[in-house]
Amino acid sequence: MTTTQDYATYIAGLPRVLAATAVLFRDAEGRVLLVEPNYRDGWVLPGGTVESDDGETPRQGARRETAEETGLDRELGRLLAVDWVHGTGRPPLVAYLYDGGVLAEDEFGAIRLQEEELLSWRLVRPGELADHLPGALGRRVLAALDVLATGSGTAELENGHRVDR
Template sequence: MKTDPHPQSAGDPLTFAQDVALEGPPEVEFNPGIASRLPAKSSAGGALLRDGQGRILFVVPRYKTVLDIPGGITDDNESPKAACQREVSEELGLRLELGRLLVVDWVPRNGVWRDSHQFIFDGGVLTDEEAAAVQVHDEELGGLKFLSLDEAAPQVHPSLLRRLKLALAAADSGQTIYAEFGRPL
């Protein structure tokens, strides 16, 4: 009896490990050294979390002077969505089932930070009780704030403000938006 090399065609969902195994052996370089010369980008996943009044949950990092949204940079071999869920859990103690992807934004190099892809996922709307109960669970953070975009504007990078405006539009429209430095294309 021949085994189906694509078990998913039989209706069974594959695990990530099975998907990797189906790709075959790791690729080797046709031209040795080419992979090490390719540029590296970082990726980060953030959650758009709102309260019942439509305000956005911002975190107050201790390691920079501006506010950010919950989430963070991916670890090696970690997807942006998995990084976002991990970081939200570490930072806020929340076990969220993130919703759909709202925004993919390319951000250029800035000082020591290489260019990156920023992903924003819909974290949903917290009930009044959930919003009141959210607490910092990570020493990297100095606090939390629920703010409107207008209130947040002087406290965030302009590119994040643009990205969050796009995320709110995407949440309302049901469409995912691609942007470069917070400007839709």
């Protein structure tokens, strides 16, 4: 074997990890924009999977997915949270959550849902997020809101729980 073949074999044997992105949009009252997918139960944030085969970065994937799903094509703010989510029946997931900012009233009127994937959208108060976003996703969104409220750095999470070091 040549060195190139050894390296290719090494890379092929590494564990796989999925990369997902989402964007946290809010209104002037602090409510969070959620979307309802047609391919699973419940609610999610706008976003999706990074297309790494195309060389896409998580930030680029978040913007692309949000524009495709909602028609909102905006420059994204800072990274609010990174979450390592263990897989059940799938590889682990690294979830990146970006700040989409506060949308003006007319921007909500301009939302155009991607009918192939989404049924509806709604604005949810932070105190009601756990009812709509159970588990790691709900905890991730609450951690991101905390980052915004405190002005602290990016939240490092594992399964939606803060990693305090």
